[in-house]
Amino acid sequence: MKLTQLLENVTTLDVKGSTEVEVGGLAYDSREVKLGWLFVAVAGHQVDGTEFITQALSNGAAVVVSENDLDLGAGAVHVQVPRARRALAEIANAYYGDLSRRMTVVGVTGTNGKTTTTYMIRDLLRDGGFLPGLIGTVAYEIGERSIPASRTTPEAPDLHAMFRQMKEAGCDAAVMEVSSHAIAQQRVHGIDFNISVFTNLTHDHLDYHKDMDSYFNVKAELFQMMERRHDRSAVINIDDPWGRKMLEDRKFDAEVVTYGFSQEAMVSASNAKVNVKGTNFNVSTPWGKARIHMQLLGRFNIHNTLAALAVGGLCGIDLQRMIRTLEAVASIPGRLELVANRKHKRVFVDYAHTDDALKNVLSTLREICKGKLYVVFGCGGNRDRGKRSKMGRMASELADYSIITSDNPRNEEPGAIVSEIIEGFAGQDRFEVVLDRREAIEKGLQKTGRKDILLIAGKGHETYQEANGTIVPFDDRETVREIIG
Ligand SMILES: CC(=O)N[C@H]1[C@@H](OP(=O)(O)OP(=O)(O)OC[C@H]2O[C@@H](n3ccc(=O)[nH]c3=O)[C@H](O)[C@@H]2O)O[C@H](CO)[C@@H](O)[C@@H]1O[C@H](C)C(=O)N[C@@H](C)C(=O)N[C@H](CCC(=O)O)C(=O)O
Numbered sequence: 084m085k086l087t088q089l090l091e092n093v094t095t096l097d098v099k100g101s102t103e104v105e106v107g108g109l110a111y112d113s114r115e116v117k118l119g120w121l122f123v124a125v126a127g128h129q130v131d132g133t134e135f136i137t138q139a140l141s142n143g144a145a146v147v148v149s150e151n152d153l154d155l156g157a158g159a160v161h162v163q164v165p166r167a168r169r170a171l172a173e174i175a176n177a178y179y180g181d182l183s184r185r186m187t188v189v190g191v192t193g194t195n196g197k198t199t200t201t202y203m204i205r206d207l208l209r210d211g212g213f214l215p216g217l218i219g220t221v222a223y224e225i226g227e228r229s230i231p232a233s234r235t236t237p238e239a240p241d242l243h244a245m246f247r248q249m250k251e252a253g254c255d256a257a258v259m260e261v262s263s264h265a266i267a268q269q270r271v272h273g274i275d276f277n278i279s280v281f282t283n284l285t286h287d288h289l290d291y292h293k294d295m296d297s298y299f300n301v302k303a304e305l306f307q308m309m310e311r312r313h314d315r316s317a318v319i320n321i322d323d324p325w326g327r328k329m330l331e332d333r334k335f336d337a338e339v340v341t342y343g344f345s346q347e348a349m350v351s352a353s354n355a356k357v358n359v360k361g362t363n364f365n366v367s368t369p370w371g372k373a374r375i376h377m378q379l380l381g382r383f384n385i386h387n388t389l390a391a392l393a394v395g396g397l398c399g400i401d402l403q404r405m406i407r408t409l410e411a412v413a414s415i416p417g418r419l420e421l422v423a424n425r426k427h428k429r430v431f432v433d434y435a436h437t438d439d440a441l442k443n444v445l446s447t448l449r450e451i452c453k454g455k456l457y458v459v460f461g462c463g464g465n466r467d468r469g470k471r472s473k474m475g476r477m478a479s480e481l482a483d484y485s486i487i488t489s490d491n492p493r494n495e496e497p498g499a500i501v502s503e504i505i506e507g508f509a510g511q512d513r514f515e516v517v518l519d520r521r522e523a524i525e526k527g528l529q530k531t532g533r534k535d536i537l538l539i540a541g542k543g544h545e546t547y548q549e550a551n552g553t554i555v556p557f558d559d560r561e562t563v564r565e566i567i568g
Pocket residue numbers: 111112113114124125126127128129130131132135233234235236237238262263264265291
C-alpha cells in the first residue's frame with residue numbers, strides 16, 4: 084500500500100520525502116522491521132523509540148513516523164506527527180482495511196470479569212448464528228485457530244492484523260477484552276465498537292494510572308469512542324458505583340442497557356442460590372424472563388452472565404437459546420477451575436490478582452466449603468504495590484490459612500513483595516511464607532483434607548513464572564497434577 088493512502092486519516096505536522104513510496108509492513112519495534120516497512124517510533128515509559136530509528140533504518144525501514152522533526156535524507160521518508168501512538172493506530176487501521184467497520188465488534192472493559200464475560204459472549208454469538216473471533220488475556224481465537232495470548236489487548240497493528248485474519252477465516256464478529264493500558268496507549272483508537280461493556284472498577288494498575296479517578300476516566304474513553312450512530316450500545320453494571328457514575332456522567336452517545344442485581348437494572352438477577360454444583364438465579368431482560376441453572380460458581384459470575392445476556396439480546400439472539408448456551412458453560416480456563424486429581428481433593432485455580440477478586444472468590448468458596456479454606460497466593464512484581472497489603476487483608480479475613488508465595492516477581496525481590504502482603508495480615512498469624520511456588524502448592528495440598536478447599540490464586544491460566552528477566556514454564560494446574568496425580 085502507498086504511504087499516501089496510509090496517511091489519509093492521520094494528522095501530520097511535516098512529511099519529508101515522497102508519499103508515493105510503497106509500504107510493505109508496519110512495526111512499532113525496531114527489531115521487527117523488514118525491508119520496505121514503516122516504523123513508528125513511540126516514546127515509551129522505559130525507552131524512547133526514537134533511539135531505535137537508526138536500527139529500524141538499518142533493518143530496511145522505508146518510512147519512519149515520529150513526533151520529532153527529522154531529516155532522513157534520501158534513505159527514507161520521515162513523517163512528523165503530534166502523537167505517535169495515535170498515528171500508529173490510524174496507520175494500522177488503514178493498512179489492514181478498516182475491517183472493524185465490517186464486523187460486529189464487542190469490547191469488554193473493567194477491572195475484573197473481562198475474560199469470563201468475553202468467553203460467554205463468544206459462546207452466545209456462536210450459538211446465535213455468528214462466527215466470532217476472540218481477543219483477550221487467555222487466547223486469541225481466529226476461526227478454528229486458537230493462539231495463546233501475550234497481551235490482554237495487543238498493540239494496534241497486531242489487533243488490526245487479527246481482524247484481517249478473522250475476516251479471512253469467515254468471522255463476522257469479534258469479542259475483545261479492552262484493558263485500561265490499551266485505551267491509554269491508543270491501541271484501540273479507531274476501532275468501531277458496536278457494543279461496549281463495563282464490568283466494574285476496583286483497585287488495580289494504580290502504578291500506571293495513579294488514582295481511581297484517572298483509571299476510571301481511561302475506561303470511560305472506550306464509551307466516548309463509540310461513534311454517534313443509532314445502533315451503538317453501552318452495557319453497564321449499575322451495581323458498581325463506577326458504573327453508576329459512568330451512567331450519570333453520560334459523556335457518550337449510545338443506547339444504554341444496564342445490568343445488575345439492582346431492581347432498576349434492565350437486565351437483572353434475583354433469587355440467586357449458590358451450591359457446589361453451580362449457581363441458579365432468575366433473570367429479567369427486555370427480551371423476556373427465565374430461570375438459569377449455571378455450572379459456574381459465584382455471585383460475580385452472575386454479573387458476568389448478565390453482561391453477556393445483555394450483549395446477546397442486543398445482537399438479536401433468542402433468550403431461551405441464550406439460556407441453553409450459558410447453562411452449558413462448564414468452566415473458563417484458570418477461572419475457578421476445579422483441578423481434578425486422584426486424591427479427590429477440592430483444588431481450585433483462579434486468576435484473582437486483586438483484592439476484590441480475592442474477596443469474591445474466597446467468599447464463593449466459603450459458601451460451599453464444609454471444612455477449612457486454604458489459599459496459596461502472591462502478588463506480581465513491577466505492578467501496583469498498593470494492592471499487596473489489601474490482598475493480604477482479604478486472605479487474612481476470608482481464608483482459614485494462607486500460604487504466601489511468589490507470583491511473577493519480575494525484577495523485584497520476592498521476599499520484599501511478600502513483606503508488603505503480610506502488612507495486610509495486621510498481626511493475624513494464620514499464614515506462612517513459602518517463596519517457591521511449587522513448594523507452596525505442595526504445602527497447601529498436604530494441608531487440604533477431604534472436606535477442605537484449596538484455592539491457588541493469581542496465575543489462573545498462566546503457564547509461566549517470570550523472575551529476574553527469566554521466564555520458566557509453570558502452570559498451577561499442572562503442578563497440582565504432578566504432585567497428587
Ligand atoms: C505499561 C505498558 O503497558 N507498557 C507497554 C508499552 O511500553 P512502553 O510504552 O513503556 O514502551 P517501551 O518499552 O518504553 O518502548 C518504547 C517503544 O520502543 C520500542 N523499542 C524498544 C526496544 C527496541 O530495541 N526497539 C524498539 O523499537 C518499543 O517497541 C516501544 O514501541 O508498550 C510496549 C510496546 O508495545 C509494551 O510491550 C509494554 O507492555 C509491557 C511489557 C506490559 O507489561 N504491559 C502490561 C502492563 C499490559 O499492557 N497489560 C494489559 C493488561 C492489564 C490487565 O488488565 O491486567 C494488556 O493489555 O496486556
